[in-house]
Amino acid sequence: MSRGPRGPRKRSGPAKPKRVVTAEFEDDEDVDLRDTPEYRKRQAIIRIGTGILLFAFLSTSGITCIASGMSEKEEKRQQQEQQAQNPEAPGGASALNAEIERYQGELKKNPSDTEAHRLLGQCLVLRSKNEDPVVGLKDVADAQTHFEAVLQSEPENMQIWVGLGDVNASQNKPEKAIEAYNKALEQAKKPIDPKAPDKDSKQAESELIQVQSYMGLARVHSQIQKKYDDALADLDAALKINSSEAEAYLLRGRVQIARKQPEAARRDLGLAQEIALQYPPGSDEQKYILSQYLAAMKQLDPNSVITASPSATPAPSTPTAGNTSANSTSGNSTDPLNVTVGNQTTPGNASTP
Numbered sequence: 001m002s003r004g005p006r007g008p009r010k011r012s013g014p015a016k017p018k019r020v021v022t023a024e025f026e027d028d029e030d031v032d033l034r035d036t037p038e039y040r041k042r043q044a045i046i047r048i049g050t051g052i053l054l055f056a057f058l059s060t061s062g063i064t065c066i067a068s069g070m071s072e073k074e075e076k077r078q079q080q081e082q083q084a085q086n087p088e089a090p091g092g093a094s095a096l097n098a099e100i101e102r103y104q105g106e107l108k109k110n111p112s113d114t115e116a117h118r119l120l121g122q123c124l125v126l127r128s129k130n131e132d133p134v135v136g137l138k139d140v141a142d143a144q145t146h147f148e149a150v151l152q153s154e155p156e157n158m159q160i161w162v163g164l165g166d167v168n169a170s171q172n173k174p175e176k177a178i179e180a181y182n183k184a185l186e187q188a189k190k191p192i193d194p195k196a197p198d199k200d201s202k203q204a205e206s207e208l209i210q211v212q213s214y215m216g217l218a219r220v221h222s223q224i225q226k227k228y229d230d231a232l233a234d235l236d237a238a239l240k241i242n243s244s245e246a247e248a249y250l251l252r253g254r255v256q257i258a259r260k261q262p263e264a265a266r267r268d269l270g271l272a273q274e275i276a277l278q279y280p281p282g283s284d285e286q287k288y289i290l291s292q293y294l295a296a297m298k299q300l301d302p303n304s305v306i307t308a309s310p311s312a313t314p315a316p317s318t319p320t321a322g323n324t325s326a327n328s329t330s331g332n333s334t335d336p337l338n339v340t341v342g343n344q345t346t347p348g349n350a351s352t353p
Contacts, residue, residue: 099123114150118160121146125166140170158187158209165216174224177216184213207241214238215248222255231255246275246289254296262300269296 103120106113124143128136144167150160161184168177188209192202214234222231235252238245253268276289297304 096123096127100127112153114154114157117146117150118157118163121150121160121163121167125163125170128170137171140167143167156187158184158205161187162209162212162216165213165220169216169220169224172224174220177220181213181216181220184209188213211238211242211245211248214241215245215251218248218251218255222251222258226258228255228259244275246272247292249275250289250292250296257296257300265296265300269293269300 100120100123103116103123106116107120110116121143124139124146128139128143130136144164147160147163147167150157151164154160161180165177165180165184168174168180188206190206192199192206196202214237218231218234218238221227221234232252232255235248235255238248239252242248249268249272253265253272256262256265256268272289273293276286276293279286279289
C-alpha cells in the first residue's frame with residue numbers, strides 16, 4: 001500500500017454514478033405512482049364524477065319508468081272514456097258497463113265514497129240513453145239516488161247539481177231541472193281566492209260547469225218548454241264564456257230553425273261546422289259535430305245536397321262529450337230541436353275517472 005503524506009492511501013474502485021429521480025419519476029421502476037398525491041387526487045375526482053353520472057342515470061331511468069307507466073295509464077283511461085262516451089263503437093257499451101261495475105264494486109267496499117257515487121251516477125245517466133226506455137228510467141232513478149247521496153255531505157258540489165239537472169230533464173221534470181242547473185250556476189259563480197295554489201284549475205272547472213249549466217237550461221227551455229227566447233239567452237251566456245263551444249252553435253241553430261229564422265240558423269250552423277273542422281281530422285268529436293250539422297242543415301233545406309266539407313261524409317250520430325239533450329231523439333225527427341242523440345254526460349265532467 002502506497003503511503004501518502006497523511007498516512008496510507010486507501011484503495012478504492014471506480015465511483016458509481018448517482019441515480020437522479022425526476023419529478024415525473026421517469027424510468028424508475030422502484031417508485032409506485034399510486035402513492036403520489038397527484039394520482040390520489042385524480043382518482044378521487046374520477047370516483048366523484050362516476051358517482052354523479054351513475055346517480056343521474058338511475059334518476060333518469062326511474063323518472064322515465066314512472067312517466068311511461070303514467071302515460072300508459074292515462075292512455076288506457078282515455079280509451080275507456082271514449083268507449084264509454086260512444087257506446088255504439090266497438091267495445092263501447094261493454095266498456096261503459098265495466099265502468100259501472102267497477103264503481104259499484106268500489107261502493108261495496110266503501111259506501112261513503114262520494115267520488116264513486118258521482119261517477120257511477122253519471123255513467124248510469126249515460127247508459128240510460130242507449131237502452132230500452134223502461135231500463136233507462138231505472139238507470140236514471142239509480143243515478144238520482146247516487147247524486148243525492150253525495151249532496152248529503154257535499155251540498156255545494158257543482159257537478160252533482162249538473163247531474164241532477166240532467167236526471168230531472170230525462171224524467172221530464174223541467175222545473176226541478178232548471179232549479180238544479182241554477183244551483184250549479186250559483187256554486188260555479190262564487191269568487192275564487194286569487195291566492196289559492198290551484199286557482200287556475202278551479203277557474204277552468206267553474207267555467208266548464210257554467211257552460212254545461214247554461215246548455216242544460218237551453219235544452220229544457222227549448223225542447224221541453226218551447227221557450228225559444230229564454231233558450232237563446234242561455235246559449236248566448238254559454239258562448240260568452242266559451243266562444244268555441246260548437247255544440248252551443250248547433251243548438252242555437254236548431255232553435256233558430258224552430259223560430260223560423262233560416263238565415264240566423266245557417267249562420268250558427270256554419271260556425272259549428274267551422275269549429276268542428278279545426279278538430280283533429282277523424283276524431284269522434286269532429287264526426288259528431290259534423291253529423292249533427294248535416295242533420296240540422298237537412299232539416300233546414302230538405303231538398304238540398306249538403307256536405308260538411310269537401311271530403312266529409314255523414315258520421316254516425318253519436319255524441320262524444322259534453323251534455324246533450326235529455327229529451328232528444330236519434331234519426332230524422334220532425335222537431336228541429338230533437339236532432340241530437342241522448343243526454344250524454346261525460347263521466348267525470350271536470351275531473352275524469
